[in-house]
Amino acid sequence: MSNNRLKGGEFLVKDLTWENIFTPEDFSEEQKMMLESAKEFIDREVWPKKHQIEKKDYALIEDLMKKLGELGFLGISVPEEYGGLGMGFVTTMLVCDYISGATGSLATAYGAHTGIGTMPITLYGTEEQKKKYLPKLATGEWFASYCLTEPEAGSDANSGKTKAVLTEDGKHYKITGQKMWITNAGFAELFIVFARIEDDKNITAFIVEKSQAGDGFSLGEEEDKLGIVSSSTRQVFFNEVLVPVENMLGERNGGFKIAMNALNVGRIKLGAACLDAQRRIVSNAINYSSERKQFGVSINTFGAIQEKLADMAVATFASEAGAYRAAKDIEEAIAENVSNGMPHNEAELKGIEEYAIEASILKVWISDMAQISADKGIQIYGGMGYSKEMPMEAAWRDARISRIYEGTNEINSLLSVSMLVKRAFQGRVDLMTPAMNVANELMSIPSFDVPDYTELFAQEKEILTNLKKAFFMVAGAALQKFGADLEKHQQLILRASSILIEIYMAESTILRAEKISKSNSEENAAVSIKFAKLQLFDSVEVIKKNAIAGIISFTEGDEQRMMLSGLRRFTRYNDFPNVVQLKTEVAEFLIKENKYSF
Template sequence: KTKAVLSKDGKHYLISGQKMWISNAGFCKLFIVFARIEDDKNITGFIVENDPANGISLGDEEKKLGIHSSSTRQVFFNETKIPVENMLSERGSGFKIAMNALNIGRIKLAAACLEAQRRVVSEAVNYAIERKQFKTAIINFGAIKAKIAQMATNAYAGESASYRAAKNIEDRIAMRLEDGNSHQEAELKGVEEYAIECSILKVAVSEDVQQTADEGIQIFGGMGFSAEAPMESAWRDARIARIYEGTNEINRMLAVGMLVKKAMKGHVDLLGPATKVGEELMGIPSFETPDYSVLFAEENEMIAKLKKAFLMIAGSAVQKFGTDLEKHQQILLAASDILIEVYMAESTILRTEKNAKRFGEDKQQAQIAMAQLYLYNAVDVVIQKGKEAIVSFSEGDEQRLMLMGLKRFTKYTNQPNVASLRELIADKVANDKGYTFD
């Protein structure tokens, strides 16, 4: 609602309005302010110096659930004079600037959440080593090992996916620079081309850090509920991550929505592979038993099948609803959860496969176990969310065929021993006295 009006002499814009939830407002020297000039359809960005004498005032510090060390205040503008040359980029380009800032902010948020996860895992492990119950350190109990293993696995998966996307972005920026793009354009476009991955990471890692902090409290027991112990603030601080940089609901819908839009523009072939998956379902399945003696042979096969499950569901939904798919948010959310799990699981396997070749499988046993455990959990999510989507937009023979396909695409030949995987991971983390896989 903030407005910018050009002064009569044409030398300044007068900005009036208010902004909420402004981080660092209390001590920053410079604002980037978005405002609407007159009745423009699109907003415009301005560079504004924080000068109280120029019609700028601040609200009190917000009393927040968490991140108490972060200053958050309202900012009020009352005919604040801004030189016309302080317009950021061009008139009406503010929304694009804001979106580009959000794209890079999402992968940066994932990195911040990863460090929080690593700290929480290490704090929880060391407490579990010291805490004795029935004359035994609780780190030796299976129930605690299961929690530690899952916490470490989620952090490892988040790292794998974050570094994968960051490297992709870095390579794309370098390629654009070689093609003659300016540094600014190369960075903007490089990040923009991986906006889907940035949204995936924002959702996955922000939810994992909350779950990790929650389990950290549980491991600490009664002490976890005390503000004197580190888990209480970790849990509160984690909660905002699912809200800022775009809520997780928005990012889930964006991830699939952006993919569908790319397909509609011909930038990505979504319907072609989806049609092939449909044809595969109508054919006779192969009964050959592949060679699973190679590391991750079955896991890579499973990733390929999970991608088919996504293509089957997303492709059918696009064919049914077309551009109206964005109105069916529950289907978008279910499809997005499948997309997220496939990307995270594949990233974890790719990282571990690479490091097993570099350092030897014997030195990557815990990492191999984490990749297998994450995929096992991902398959469960795909089954649940896939069924939820299928029964929500199909019926009759089409529904029966898709449910049969979902079952085929999520079937293991050799189920992993989940308890053994957790034991191996937890023992490694306990022996290292914290998270050391980074």
């Protein structure tokens, strides 16, 4: 696959075939064993205790984390020489996926510990720091927390006011400041803390051990939250806490870089953490709709319910497709960097950074879909969905935070476009050539030939190509008009981002379905094709809506008419799918399986 791997952002300008996309159907036997092990733990230890978890049982989450440590799940991505399992990026995504499905409280604790808590030391720590801390974190002897957010520093992470002052003897830094919304704070021993030294431009990262912090270290009360109620979330206060100089993580002024790279990992892992939650939402909704009788029949016989089941399953299938496509790309990039002589930690940093655009896309789309699926799930349950006795109420509340942490979805949407533009200016992705080609095409007379769609997904791939043209038309014209001032037009960028996101997710879904159709059972192939057709139809509608709003916002007269005409060309179906029939057939498949079975 590495010879055909697209670089980050290149999905817009280069075509990929089904042979060169990784999907969940490609899991190795070892990965399937890890999947089953994680799922078995959740089904045995967590799912039966959901009611207890929804009553702010912080001790239970800590106990479950200890058990995960004993089973090795906390050290999946920690190198073997430091007590971990040293597994590849796809496997770390897979474990994060299946550990996170039952409850957001455990998902958040697990993600904070293994991701933003442990990864900064793995990637930036000195050899001494790695040897000292990683074995404890990999086994669950210690738990980690990540202290970045402050009352006045949320999305603007580098504006934190926490200070680090070097002592006169030069042996310690005295850290003073306040951090808030700190996950795992109630039971963590190790804290990754970001503070500013003197008047440095950027913050610096430090490793703080709670047991060594003294009286200057204190915690606020547990936050009373909408969801993830048993995830420990507290304020952390530092009052001249002494931290040895050797506990600086990375280099001085380098904390912002560490924070951003940790969030790149966190974003794609957060997408993974929403996947099994989506599967369980769909499966529970199918089960309930089969059992619930109204007017003498199961409610899953009603078209309104069937449409919701189909929508939820399509979103889940697409989410899986995008997440594991990107995960394998990252894994391949890391391996390629290592083969070129790069140290593994640097190779991992570069590999993850390469796909930062895709990480933001996945964070936004999957977290949105998880929330929407939970909402549809409540609606299927009806009045019972509003009851805490049923799983949907907690699923909806837990899903809501996913659109906020690891960078809000708005921030990530803006980032996806700004990073793409930046790479274009750096010469890493050629956006200018296709943008110029689209501009020329708008001036040409469109073809009225009736195309041949006998080959599987022939029309869908043609539409995908045209959707990419729509992005270049809107984003190219906007960039030409506003130049560097484009960043001031956030609503316009958000429209462009929506187009970008839908293209990646629709393409991932179509390629996964095509791969299944070439190598899987006839029934699975048939329903996956329906998933792909439905996802593309939805993506076209989202893209059309956002492109129209974007075009009208900065054009007028002949230019506007020409671009709107081009948009109609680029979003045109020659042969519309029968969406109602497809959704009915997908729902019938789900009802027969009585679960989401992919």
